[in-house]
Every structure is written in structure tokens, then in C-alpha cells.
Amino acid sequence: MSWLGVTPRVISADPLLIGEVLLNTYGHIGKPKRSPLGKFLAGGLVSYDGEKWAMHRKIINPASPVLGLAEDAAGNCCADLVRRWESLLGPEGSCELDVWPELQKFTREVISLAAFGSSFEEGKRIFQLQDEQTELVLQSFQNFQIPGYRFLPTKRNRRMRERRHYDRRRPAPGDEDDLLGLLLQSNQGGLPDKGRSKGALWMTMEEVIEECRLFYFAGQETTSVLLTWAMVALGMHPSWQDRARAEVLQVFGREKADFDKLSQLKIVTMVVHEVLRLYPPLLSLSRSTRAATTVGEYSLPAGVQLLLAVLLVQHDPEFADGISRASKNKSPASEAATAFLPFGGGPRVCVGQGFALTEAKMGLASILQSFSFELSPSYTHAPTTFITLQPQHGAQVILRRL
Numbered sequence: 202m203s204w205l206g207v208t209p210r211v212i213s214a215d216p217l218l219i220g221e222v223l224l225n226t227y228g229h230i231g232k233p234k235r236s237p238l239g240k241f242l243a244g245g246l247v248s249y250d251g252e253k254w255a256m257h258r259k260i261i262n263p264a265s266p267v268l269g270l271a272e273d274a275a276g277n278c279c280a281d282l283v284r285r286w287e288s289l290l291g292p293e294g295s296c297e298l299d300v301w302p303e304l305q306k307f308t309r310e311v312i313s314l315a316a317f318g319s320s321f322e323e324g325k326r327i328f329q330l331q332d333e334q335t336e337l338v339l340q341s342f343q344n345f346q347i348p349g350y351r352f353l354p355t356k357r358n359r360r361m362r363e364r365r366h367y368d369r370r371r372p373a374p375g376d377e378d379d380l381l382g383l384l385l386q387s388n389q390g391g392l393p394d395k396g397r398s399k400g401a402l403w404m405t406m407e408e409v410i411e412e413c414r415l416f417y418f419a420g421q422e423t424t425s426v427l428l429t430w431a432m433v434a435l436g437m438h439p440s441w442q443d444r445a446r447a448e449v450l451q452v453f454g455r456e457k458a459d460f461d462k463l464s465q466l467k468i469v470t471m472v473v474h475e476v477l478r479l480y481p482p483l484l485s486l487s488r489s490t491r492a493a494t495t496v497g498e499y500s501l502p503a504g505v506q507l508l509l510a511v512l513l514v515q516h517d518p519e520f521a522d523g524i525s526r527a528s529k530n531k532s533p534a535s536e537a538a539t540a541f542l543p544f545g546g547g548p549r550v551c552v553g554q555g556f557a558l559t560e561a562k563m564g565l566a567s568i569l570q571s572f573s574f575e576l577s578p579s580y581t582h583a584p585t586t587f588i589t590l591q592p593q594h595g596a597q598v599i600l601r602r603l
């Protein structure tokens with residue numbers, strides 16, 4: 202592949218080198234600092250300093266209120282999903298269903314509920330507006346740009362400005378119950394000190410809006426494709442589907458899946474991890490060198506942009522047993538080194554991974570409790586990438602009542 206006459210070179214898929222890149226370079230391209238919400242989710246750190254940050258992350262127990270939000274929201278939305286799918290079954294107790302849009306709806310609802318709680322309906326409306334915006338942004342990549350066009354009072358531009366709806370909600374007691382509340386409290390003078398640094402998170406209203414957008418974009422498409430690929434994989438491997446279901450029934454019976462017992466789901470966890478390895482929702486990680494640095498045998502000047510090919514590393518048989526454990530090298534980089542990178546790694550590792558795994562396991566457990574499924578003859582296996590790794594022609598399964 203050539204870009205403007207420059208051919209990028211894949212220098213290595215060596216996880217040790219990757220560990221060094223993750224530790225010695227900074228952030229995503231064009232986004233040098235972790236966002237305020239990122240700091241909050243990771244435990245309320247105030248400063249962004251590579252080494253200090255890496256050390257803090259090890260010490261800090263990431264049991265932030267956000268996991269509780271994930272559990273509550275996922276619990277409610279799982280019940281809705283199962284009810285909706287049951288209503289689609291025909292008299293013979295089965296139907297064909299493209300589960301991808303269904304699981305997108307599910308993860309959107311979970312994030313809307315966790316983010317907006319009591320303002321759920323209003324939140325959903327804001328997220329719909331954001332969807333339109335994404336569409337517009339993607340269109341604008343393809344279209345010729347007229348300077349100043351975005352200021353014209355066109356129907357679309359007016360709708361984009363509707364996101365000012367956030368202004369309607371003011372902080373109130375009990376606001377810790379959802380993310381927007383937590384963010385709004387910080388906007389009014391810092392979050393209450395719950396083991397986090399006091400006053401660490403002052404945010405302007407614009408920042409609160411940006412945080413909600415980031416949270417929504419980062420959090421829902423990734424988790425919906427994870428669940429979709431999990432259903433595809435379990436459709437391809439019915440014996441693993443049976444084993445996972447047997448485990449879910451043994452742990453939860455017919456009761457609603459709850460967070461406390463999620464850790465007992467060993468097979469479901471293995472399935473989720475294997476799906477993340479085979480079908481990482483984000484195919485690559487980006488880093489840039491802020492200052493001249495050495496990575497392995499490479500001396501890199503400041504400003505070099507690096508792309509880590511997660512998919513390639515995770516599919517490389519050489520690292521099948523996990524390099525970090527096998528490695529005798531005890532450099533700091535070896536600690537960050539792993540051949541499993543679906544959530545990234547190092548100081549900028551995904552802050553929502555606990556949220557995502559809670560949501561995915563609860564979702565999968567609820568589906569397995571109520572339905573069996575196989576791939577439909579109309580399903581075509583065509584993973585394709587459009588920001589995330591998606592099933593190009595949908596994920597049609599035949600769903601059966603248990």
C-alpha cells in the first residue's frame with residue numbers, strides 16, 4: 202500500500218517492541234492528552250505524565266462508579282432485548298434475525314441509560330443527533346468543502362446545533378446515578394471526593410458535551426460489534442455455544458444475570474476474549490512520538506506517527522501462548538507487552554474496558570439463557586472495516602426459543 206508515494210513499513214509484530222511503543226510514545230494522533238472523563242474513569246488522575254501515569258494505574262483500583270452504571274444499565278437493557286426477540290419468534294418458536302442492528306440498539310441503550318439515567322429519552326434524542334452528525338462528518342470526507350458552509354442555517358446545520366439540549370439539565374442531588382450527572386457536578390466545581398483527587402475534574406459545558414460524545418462514540422459501536430462477532434462465532438461453533446450456555450444456566454439458572462456472579466463465567470469470558478482476539482473491534486492503535494525516542498533498535502525523531510496493527514499481532518501464531526508471560530525480559534516494556542491488544546495498552550489503554558466486558562458478558566449470558574442460534578444460510582462471512590470491524594452483509598442467525 203502506498204500513500205502519497207510513501208510506502209509504510211511494518212517494522213515488527215514483536216510485542217516487546219509494541220510494549221515499548223505503548224510506553225515511550227504518547228496518546229492518539231492529534232489528541233495528546235487523556236480526556237477528563239478518561240481521567241475520571243481511570244481513577245481521577247490529574248496530570249498526564251507517561252511514567253507517573255503508568256505507575257498510578259497499577260496502584261489504583263479502577264473500581265469507579267462507572268462499573269455500577271454499566272451493570273444497572275445492561276441489566277435493564279438485557280431484559281428488553283430478550284423480550285423484543287421473543288416477540289419476533291414465529292409460532293414454531295424460531296425466526297431469522299440480523300442480530301447486528303439489534304445489538305447496536307442494545308449497546309446504544311446501555312450507554313444512553315448509563316450516561317443519562319433519568320433523562321434517558323432526552324439522551325437518546327441527543328445520541329440520534331450525534332448519529333446524524335457522524336453521517337455528516339463521514340459525508341464531508343467525501344464532498345467538496347465550501348468555506349463557511351457550516352454556518353449557513355440549513356436544516357442539517359440547525360439539527361447539528363440541537364446538541365445544546367445538554368444545557369437543559371442542571372446538577373441536582375443524587376446526580377451520581379448517571380454519567381451526565383457526574384460530569385455536570387464536576388462542571389459545578391469538582392466531583393465529590395470519593396477516593397479521587399478533589400477538584401480534579403473541573404469542566405466547562407463544552408467539555409461536558411465533548412465528553413458525552415466521546416463516551417458515546419468510543420463505547421457503543423465497539424461493544425456492539427464484539428457481541429455480534431460473539432454470536433457469529435458461537436453460531437459457527439455450536440459445541441462451544443452449548444458449553445457456554447450450560448455454564449450460564451449453572452451460574453444464574455433462569456435468574457437475571459448479575460455483576461457479582463459474572464466472575465464465575467469462565468467459559469463465557471474465554472469466548473469473549475477469543476472473539477476479541479479474532480475480531481478486534483478496532484484494528485489498529487495509533488501513537489506519535491512527542492520527543493525523539495528509541496524504540497528497540499529504532500531511533501525515532503519527534504512527530505513520527507506509528508500504527509500498531511492489532512489484528513496482525515493477534516493472528517500471529519508465534520505469540521499463541523502470550524509473549525508477556527513467556528518473556529524473560531523484565532524491562533518496563535515487557536510488562537506492557539502482550540500479544541492481546543483489543544483495548545490497547547500502556548498509559549492510554551481503553552478506560553471503558555471494564556464497562557464493555559461487564560456489558561458484553563451480561564448481554565451474552567442473557568441471550569444464551571433464552572435462545573439457541575445458528576448461522577442462517579443467508580449469512581455471508583465478510584468482516585470489513587468501517588472505523589470498527591463489522592460484518593459487511595449483516596449477521597443473520599436463526600434464533601430458536603430454548
Ligand code: HEM
Nearest residue numbers: 235236239419420423424544545546549550551553556557
Ligand atoms: C469491546 C469494546 C471496546 C473496545 C474493543 C475498545 C477499544 C479501545 C481502544 C483500542 C482504545 C485506544 C487505546 C490505546 O490507544 O491504547 C480505546 C480508548 C478509549 N475507550 Fe474503548 N473500547 C471499548 C469499549 C469502550 C467503552 C464501553 C467505553 C466507555 C464506556 C470506552 C471508552 C474509551 C475512551 C474514553 C477511550 C479514550 C481513552 C483516552 O483518552 O486515553 N471504550 N478503546
